[in-house]
Amino acid sequence: MQRGEGRYGPSRMENATEIGSTLAARPAHDNERLWSEGKAWRMTELTARVVKVMRERGMLPSFAAGTVLPLPAVNKVEFYPTFRCNDSCDHCITRSGPDREETLDPEDAATSIENVATFSVVARMRRLYGEGDFRCKPSVQCIELGRRQRPPAKLDDPLKKAYAECLQGKGNVAEWVTHSERIRLNYGRPSVRISGGEFYMWPFRLAGRKLSEDERLRHQSQLVGEIRFRLPDYDTWILTNGRFATSRDRADKVVGHWARNANSLEAGGRTRLCISVDIFHRPPAGGTVEEMLESIWRASHRHGLGAPFLYGISNNRIGYLGRAFEQFRVGVLEPHEIKNASCSTFNPASCMSVDPIDLVCQGGCREVKGFYFEHAGGCLLANNIVISPSGRMVYCCACLGDYGDFVNEPARCLERVVLDPVSIMLRRTETAIPFLETAVELDPTVQVFGAGPHPAVTASTCYQMMTGERIGSAVGRPT
Numbered sequence: 001m002q003r004g005e006g007r008y009g010p011s012r013m014e015n016a017t018e019i020g021s022t023l024a025a026r027p028a029h030d031n032e033r034l035w036s037e038g039k040a041w042r043m044t045e046l047t048a049r050v051v052k053v054m055r056e057r058g059m060l061p062s063f064a065a066g067t068v069l070p071l072p073a074v075n076k077v078e079f080y081p082t083f084r085c086n087d088s089c090d091h092c093i094t095r096s097g098p099d100r101e102e103t104l105d106p107e108d109a110a111t112s113i114e115n116v117a118t119f120s121v122v123a124r125m126r127r128l129y130g131e132g133d134f135r136c137k138p139s140v141q142c143i144e145l146g147r148r149q150r151p152p153a154k155l156d157d158p159l160k161k162a163y164a165e166c167l168q169g170k171g172n173v174a175e176w177v178t179h180s181e182r183i184r185l186n187y188g189r190p191s192v193r194i195s196g197g198e199f200y201m202w203p204f205r206l207a208g209r210k211l212s213e214d215e216r217l218r219h220q221s222q223l224v225g226e227i228r229f230r231l232p233d234y235d236t237w238i239l240t241n242g243r244f245a246t247s248r249d250r251a252d253k254v255v256g257h258w259a260r261n262a263n264s265l266e267a268g269g270r271t272r273l274c275i276s277v278d279i280f281h282r283p284p285a286g287g288t289v290e291e292m293l294e295s296i297w298r299a300s301h302r303h304g305l306g307a308p309f310l311y312g313i314s315n316n317r318i319g320y321l322g323r324a325f326e327q328f329r330v331g332v333l334e335p336h337e338i339k340n341a342s343c344s345t346f347n348p349a350s351c352m353s354v355d356p357i358d359l360v361c362q363g364g365c366r367e368v369k370g371f372y373f374e375h376a377g378g379c380l381l382a383n384n385i386v387i388s389p390s391g392r393m394v395y396c397c398a399c400l401g402d403y404g405d406f407v408n409e410p411a412r413c414l415e416r417v418v419l420d421p422v423s424i425m426l427r428r429t430e431t432a433i434p435f436l437e438t439a440v441e442l443d444p445t446v447q448v449f450g451a452g453p454h455p456a457v458t459a460s461t462c463y464q465m466m467t468g469e470r471i472g473s474a475v476g477r478p479t
């Protein structure tokens with residue numbers, strides 16, 4: 001996500017992440033041609049100019065010599081060990097599917113978790129406030145959902161909301177407890193969400209050899225164990241589409257492996273399955289969504305996990321990100337006909353939208369990048385990060401940007417988040433909108449897809465700035 005100016009130089013500008021590159025693998029845009037014809041800036045060059053202008057306008061704080069820099073920490077982790085998936089969905093933000101080969105080597109996966117532990121917000125609390133315990137009491141709503149004995153018959157709106165709130169940790173009460181004081185925290189338990197493609201498919205191939213299901217499950221079990229051991233204060237969410245549950249026995253086997261290390265006493269026991277029941281996902285062959293849920297529910301109870309959490313389309317609307325990044329042809333939520341691929345009445349959706357999410361109309365892109373707080377010695381900047389299947393650290397919405405090699409250089413990745421001018425501007429409310437609008441001001445040929453008072457403030461503008469890739473056509477070179 002580096003934008004060509006600042007400490008790390010322009011080289012990173014060329015590096016859209018592999019996720020960004022995946023999105024970029026769509027029909028070619030003619031940025032380079034337009035640039036060579038003198039009709040437009042390269043986006044990367046434009047970004048450097050925007051940074052310069054923002055600095056001149058006093059919108060980019062600079063760190064004077066001797067400034068105590070914020071201490072970076074890792075809060076939540078979206079952990080993407082693979083893009084392999086046993087389904088293929090149009091809306092998939094990572095474009096995962098049966099043809100994807102990307103997979104994080106198990107050793108690198110374990111090292112990544114170790115690195116998260118080293119820089120975790122809990123480890124930082126210990127350093128700042130002394131030896132103590134991180135305690136977090138879940139909300140009543142969350143406890144009740146975890147105790148459900150059977151899957152609900154339908155995923156209605158109140159239930160979707162309750163599950164979403166629990167996933168976000170809403171209503172949890174957290175404290176840092178030392179021998180002499182209790183410090184009330186205004187953030188909940190951090191988490192690792194194993195996501196990306198389908199965890200059940202990881203690691204699909206190692207050293208050129210395709211792994212059997214048993215081999216994969218052993219690796220999956222070990223990785224969950226590693227997370228529980230290294231990050232006992234973290235919640236672990238295994239996000240799955242549930243398609244492994246082709247029968248009760250199969251569900252029992254897979255969940256049994258995942259649960260084996262999830263609930264060991266010394267490793268803590270805060271692992272939950274989170275089943276995505278969007279209508280776009282097909283149920284296991286020959287089965288139904290309802291049967292799938294029944295099997296996974298039963299297996300979860302049998303192996304000592306709490307009731308699975310369900311994740312569906314909230315409000316029956318979805319920013320259709322995967323396709324939106326390919327097309328970017330409308331500005332504001334455009335309803336689309338959708339096909340109920342799951343053939344289920346469990347989570348029917350009535351409408352959806354194709355849109356580069358409008359940051360203003362939607363009340364922000366809702367990709368919370370983290371938080372910071374001041375302490376006696378300075379400021380702690382706790383970041384929500386994404387770890388990609390190649391071990392790169394990614395940041396911000398839509399999994400764009402590239403902060404470096406998280407397996408081998410985690411400290412450097414986090415330092416970049418602190419110092420990168422674009423990171424600084426995008427994580428501050430007062431600068432995020434001016435940053436995006438300045439891009440359009442400096443280069444009116446940037447295709448703007450939003451509407452209303454701040455048309456530039458859409459994920460489409462973010463996307464162009466982050467990937468360095470121009471979308472759509474341009475007219476006339478900026479002066």
Ligand code: SF4
Binds near residue numbers: 086087091093095281
């Ligand atoms: S099941 Fe999930 S990870 Fe797989 S293709 Fe669909 S949206 Fe992507």
